[in-house]
Amino acid sequence: MLTYSSTDNIEVQFTILTPSPLQRVETNWTTFFDNHGQAHQVEVWCKRDDLLHGVISGNKWRKLAKPLQDFWHSPPSHVLSFGGPYSNHLHALGYCCKKLKIKFTAIIRGAYLKERVLNRTLQDLRNWNANLIFVDKQTYQKRTEKNYLAKLREEIDADVIIPEGGSQQDALFGMQAMIAEISLANSGPPFTSILLPVGSGASMAGVIENCPPTLAKQIIGIGALKAEGYLEDLVTQFLNKDTPYLPWHINHDFHFGGYAKSTNELTTFCKQFNQLKLDTPVKSKLDTPLSLELKLDTPVKSKLDTPLSLEPVYSGKCFFALKTLIQQGYFAPNSKILIIHTGGLQGAR
Numbered sequence: 221m222l223t224y225s226s227t228d229n230i231e232v233q234f235t236i237l238t239p240s241p242l243q244r245v246e247t248n249w250t251t252f253f254d255n256h257g258q259a260h261q262v263e264v265w266c267k268r269d270d271l272l273h274g275v276i277s278g279n280k281w282r283k284l285a286k287p288l289q290d291f292w293h294s295p296p297s298h299v300l301s302f303g304g305p306y307s308n309h310l311h312a313l314g315y316c317c318k319k320l321k322i323k324f325t326a327i328i329r330g331a332y333l334k335e336r337v338l339n340r341t342l343q344d345l346r347n348w349n350a351n352l353i354f355v356d357k358q359t360y361q362k363r364t365e366k367n368y369l370a371k372l373r374e375e376i377d378a379d380v381i382i383p384e385g386g387s388q389q390d391a392l393f394g395m396q397a398m399i400a401e402i403s404l405a406n407s408g409p410p411f412t413s414i415l416l417p418v419g420s421g422a423s424m425a426g427v428i429e430n431c432p433p434t435l436a437k438q439i440i441g442i443g444a445l446k447a448e449g450y451l452e453d454l455v456t457q458f459l460n461k462d463t464p465y466l467p468w469h470i471n472h473d474f475h476f477g478g479y480a481k482s483t484n485e486l487t488t489f490c491k492q493f494n495q496l497k498l499d500t501p502v503k504s505k506l507d508t509p510l511s512l513e514l515k516l517d518t519p520v521k522s523k524l525d526t527p528l529s530l531e532p533v534y535s536g537k538c539f540f541a542l543k544t545l546i547q548q549g550y551f552a553p554n555s556k557i558l559i560i561h562t563g564g565l566q567g568a569r
């Protein structure tokens with residue numbers, strides 16, 4: 221396991237708000253539970269990784285922390301990565317490459333160039349001088365094949381390739397810092413459950429790898445895509461099979477049809493939730509996150525009082541799952557639940 225060092229720290233260079241707040245999610249969201257089911261009294265906390273930065277998205281920052289730290293010390297000349305047209309990962313990486321003055325090429329799934337009008341994610345990337353290459357689905361499927369990658373590397377003259385979603389073994393490193401922040405901020409007993417959305421599985425693997433039994437009793441992933449079995453394999457591939465981890469499992473009841481798929485029920489839930497404008501009070505030892513010196517240029521800081529808000533691809537599904545599981549009486553009375561807000565609100569603009 222890599223050891224997180226806070227002195228030699230890329231976070232400072234990017235004005236990342238760390239530790240991100242750990243907030244108690246208070247009363248008014250229980251309006252979603254009125255007269256339904258057998259909801260027990262539970263305590264809900266949220267790790268607000270959506271507040272890490274004004275541009276760079278929550279868990280995508282965590283997953284890129286180690287590669288970026290390496291870039292800071294020995295900058296590559298050209299980075300290549302993959303993603304869909306709304307990719308939080310490409311958006312975060314594109315911004316970081318721009319700040320570090322590294323050339324960036326994004327291979328994007330879908331023939332979007334034909335539509336001419338770029339969505340906001342792609343517009344941002346273009347404004348940050350990213351080289352956007354659009355490929356059809358068949359070509360995109362080759363994104364992990366050795367020969368294809370070797371060919372791309374040569375054609376594009378890229379010296380570093382980062383996989384889709386930033387999901388590689390290195391990605392777990394940044395989750396170590398997030399868990400350390402939660403440990404510092406948590407007072408009282410451990411969490412009975414930690415919930416987070418699952419896409420490629422790297423974030424969940426990072427939580428599983430780093431979470432001690434003094435911090436939580438179990439970890440529950442909420443599958444954001446329809447892939448029972450596959451998601452478990454994705455998580456497992458990052459873990460050491462001989463290490464005794466906390467109990468973990470993935471719940472597959474809340475994918476709403478698949479990746480980026482939604483239903484009226486989900487969009488309505490997100491809308492109503494966002495209208496609550498839950499400005500959850502910060503009640504932890506880390507009430508005042510460190511304010512970091514600006515090193516690169518104008519900071520794009522997030523505002524601490526930004527209300528808790530959801531998008532339907534990841535956080536919406538995860539909060540919907542939390543609400544439903546509470547309603548169903550899944551959590552024992554007085555459970556202390558932590559939900560990790562993994563960010564990603566840029567994709568919903």
Ligand SMILES: *Cc1c(COP(=O)(O)O)cnc(C)c1O
Nearest residue numbers: 419420421422423534562563564
């Ligand atoms: C990518 C992403 C996830 C999924 O993380 P994985 O490490 O791929 O499982 C969850 N939430 C948001 C907002 C994301 O952008």
